[in-house]
Amino acid sequence: MSEDDGTARRAVVVRGLGRTYTRRRRLLRGAATEVVALDGVDLEIAEGELHGLLGPNGAGKTTFCKILSTVLTPSTGSVAVLGMDVVREARRLRPLIGVVMGGERGLYYRLTGREFLMYWSALYGVADAVARRRAADLLDRLRLAERADDRIETYSRGMKQRLHLARGLVTDPRLLLLDEPTAGLDPIGAKTFREMISELRRDRTILLTTHDMAEAEQLCDRVTLIGGGKVIATETPATLGAALTRHERVDAHGVGDALLAELTGVAGVLAAERRPDGWVRVETGADGVSAAVLRLLLDAGVTRVRTSLPDLEEAYAHLLGPRADA
Numbered sequence: 001m002s003e004d005d006g007t008a009r010r011a012v013v014v015r016g017l018g019r020t021y022t023r024r025r026r027l028l029r030g031a032a033t034e035v036v037a038l039d040g041v042d043l044e045i046a047e048g049e050l051h052g053l054l055g056p057n058g059a060g061k062t063t064f065c066k067i068l069s070t071v072l073t074p075s076t077g078s079v080a081v082l083g084m085d086v087v088r089e090a091r092r093l094r095p096l097i098g099v100v101m102g103g104e105r106g107l108y109y110r111l112t113g114r115e116f117l118m119y120w121s122a123l124y125g126v127a128d129a130v131a132r133r134r135a136a137d138l139l140d141r142l143r144l145a146e147r148a149d150d151r152i153e154t155y156s157r158g159m160k161q162r163l164h165l166a167r168g169l170v171t172d173p174r175l176l177l178l179d180e181p182t183a184g185l186d187p188i189g190a191k192t193f194r195e196m197i198s199e200l201r202r203d204r205t206i207l208l209t210t211h212d213m214a215e216a217e218q219l220c221d222r223v224t225l226i227g228g229g230k231v232i233a234t235e236t237p238a239t240l241g242a243a244l245t246r247h248e249r250v251d252a253h254g255v256g257d258a259l260l261a262e263l264t265g266v267a268g269v270l271a272a273e274r275r276p277d278g279w280v281r282v283e284t285g286a287d288g289v290s291a292a293v294l295r296l297l298l299d300a301g302v303t304r305v306r307t308s309l310p311d312l313e314e315a316y317a318h319l320l321g322p323r324a325d326a
């Protein structure tokens, strides 16, 4: 396989991407401060991949999406999407990228769902007959068909969000950017939305930003953790979890204070604390420590115990360290 073949299969290639904002303070007579939102980001996303971008508030996720969608330009580095440079070839690229943000912004409430999709199709120059067919198909696939000719103002929040998704798909984009698309949805709305993302992923590449670890775990092929504008790790959700398998949890019920103090002192125990439900949680950080903790518990007559491995959320908190709370 030639080098070119390899390049063609990557939907996104980001090299040394930096982005700085200049923030002016009114009080200090316009004195400017520089805010580094992205700092030397390298990332590749394969065609057809569903890639998750995870990070706390202010990590740089939205800035990253805006650069990929050609809305913002990089301060340093380069970004190629579908083989095209996001700055030099922005015009050609734009119709090939769909963007869906969370929340209720950007909907025209007096239009019906179908009218709204036709309006967006016209803005992007989609031929009328194609737009009509595509709108009907999307309304159907996103379970909006029954309400397609009702005004958007009568839709539930979940329906509005699904209409946002449909809008992002009217050009049949090859790259879909979903920026916290389930933010503000209730658990059932979020679940329905995720099912639809899974259904719609065929034939396109998706970048999904989220705070929700379970969402990333459920949907994504690979996940990039971003913190303070830098990439912390890019892994499959399973590998990310496995990176921390030496970290285990032992939960025990019926542990007295003396035993709790003893557990805290065991070499390799990172933390042992009593939780509000009365169970004691012991976090271990090296091979064999959980076994030693279990032995100690059993010797003391404690038999209500359970062990578990960290999920992606814990992996995330662990890898980001103090930045997770930034």
Ligand SMILES: Nc1ncnc2c1ncn2[C@@H]1O[C@H](COP(=O)(O)OP(=O)(O)OP(=O)(O)O)[C@@H](O)[C@H]1O
Pocket (backbone or CB within 6 Å): 021, 022, 023, 035, 036, 037, 055, 056, 057, 058, 059, 060, 061, 062, 063, 064
């Ligand atoms: N227009 C702007 N002017 C100045 N600073 C900005 C601007 N937009 C973003 N920033 C700063 O850049 C950093 C990254 O912000 P960004 O919105 O990309 O993060 P995020 O990961 O999307 O956060 P969130 O999860 O809260 O949406 C933050 O420190 C933010 O305050």
